[in-house]
Amino acid sequence: MNILFIGDIFGNPGRKMVANHLADLASSRAVDLVIANGENAAGGFGITPRLVQELLGAGIEVITGGNHIWDRKEILEFFPKEPRLLRPANYPAAIGEGVYKGVSKGGVEYAVMNLQGRVFMANTDCPFRAADRLLEALPASCKIRIVDLHAEATSEKVAMGWYLDSRVTAVLGTHTHVPTADERVLPKGTAYITDVGMTGPYDSVIGVNKEAIIQRFLTQIPARFDAAENDARLAAVLIEADVETGRATRIERIQVRGD
Numbered sequence: 001m002n003i004l005f006i007g008d009i010f011g012n013p014g015r016k017m018v019a020n021h022l023a024d025l026a027s028s029r030a031v032d033l034v035i036a037n038g039e040n041a042a043g044g045f046g047i048t049p050r051l052v053q054e055l056l057g058a059g060i061e062v063i064t065g066g067n068h069i070w071d072r073k074e075i076l077e078f079f080p081k082e083p084r085l086l087r088p089a090n091y092p093a094a095i096g097e098g099v100y101k102g103v104s105k106g107g108v109e110y111a112v113m114n115l116q117g118r119v120f121m122a123n124t125d126c127p128f129r130a131a132d133r134l135l136e137a138l139p140a141s142c143k144i145r146i147v148d149l150h151a152e153a154t155s156e157k158v159a160m161g162w163y164l165d166s167r168v169t170a171v172l173g174t175h176t177h178v179p180t181a182d183e184r185v186l187p188k189g190t191a192y193i194t195d196v197g198m199t200g201p202y203d204s205v206i207g208v209n210k211e212a213i214i215q216r217f218l219t220q221i222p223a224r225f226d227a228a229e230n231d232a233r234l235a236a237v238l239i240e241a242d243v244e245t246g247r248a249t250r251i252e253r254i255q256v257r258g259d
C-alpha cells in the first residue's frame with residue numbers, strides 16, 4: 001500500500017500546488033491513501049470549512065491539524081460535521097477528534113492520529129501517553145496506523161519515533177515548515193521523518209513575507225504577517241507499507257516545484 005503524506009499546506013500557494021500536482025503525483029506513484037496537514041491552509045493561519053471541503057475534493061482523505069487549527073472560529077462548529085478533519089488528540093479541548101478510522105479505496109482499514117509536541121509549544125496533555133491511549137483503543141484489525149506529530153523540537157519528534165517503533169506504520173513530523181533529510185524506516189518497521197516540510201511559498205520565512213519577519217527580529221515590534229507568494233513547492237513523503245503487518249517497507253521524501 002502506498003500512502004502519501006503532504007506537509008503543512010500554507011495559504012493559497014500551498015493549496016494551488018495541491019490542486020495542480022496532487023492528481024498526477026497520486027496516479028504516477030499508485031497512491032492508495034492521501035493525508036495532509038492543513039492547519040495553515042487559510043492565508044497561513046487556520047483552516048475554514050470551505051477549504052476543508054476544497055482539500056477533501058482534491059483527493060486528500062484526512063486533514064490533520066496543530067496549534068493553528070483553532071485560528072478561524074467558524075471551524076469550531078464545523079468539527080462535529082467532518083470527522084476527516086483532525087485536531088491534536090492531546091489538546092484538552094472537547095471539540096473535534098484526534099483520530100480518524102477509515103477504509104482506503106483498496107479496502108484496507110487505516111487510522112490517522114494527530115498529536116502535538118510540548119517543547120516550545122502550548123501546554124497540552126502528554127503526547128506520548130495520548131499515543132498509548134489512542135493505540136489501545138484501535139482494533140487489532142487496523143494495521144495501517146499513521147501519526148502526524150505536530151511539534152517544534154527535533155528531540156521530541158525523534159523520541160516519539162522510537163517510542164512508537166513497531167506500534168505504528170509511520171511517525172511523521174509537521175509544524176516547522178522546514179523539511180528534514182532524516183527519513184528512514186526504524187528497525188521495527190515504523191517509517192519516520194522529523195519534518196515533512198511545508199507545501200507553500202519558499203520565498204519566505206516559513207511561509208510568511210520575509211521582510212516583515214526580518215523587521216520583527218530587528219526591532220522586536222509586532223507586525224502584520226502576510227502569507228508570501230513565490231517559489232511554491234509541494235513537500236510530501238511517500239510510505240510503502242505491508243498491509244498484512246502494518247509495517248513500513250520504504251519512505252521517500254518528495255518535493256515538487258511549481259512553475
Ligand code: FE2
Pocket residue numbers: 039066067068150175
Ligand atoms: Fe503549526
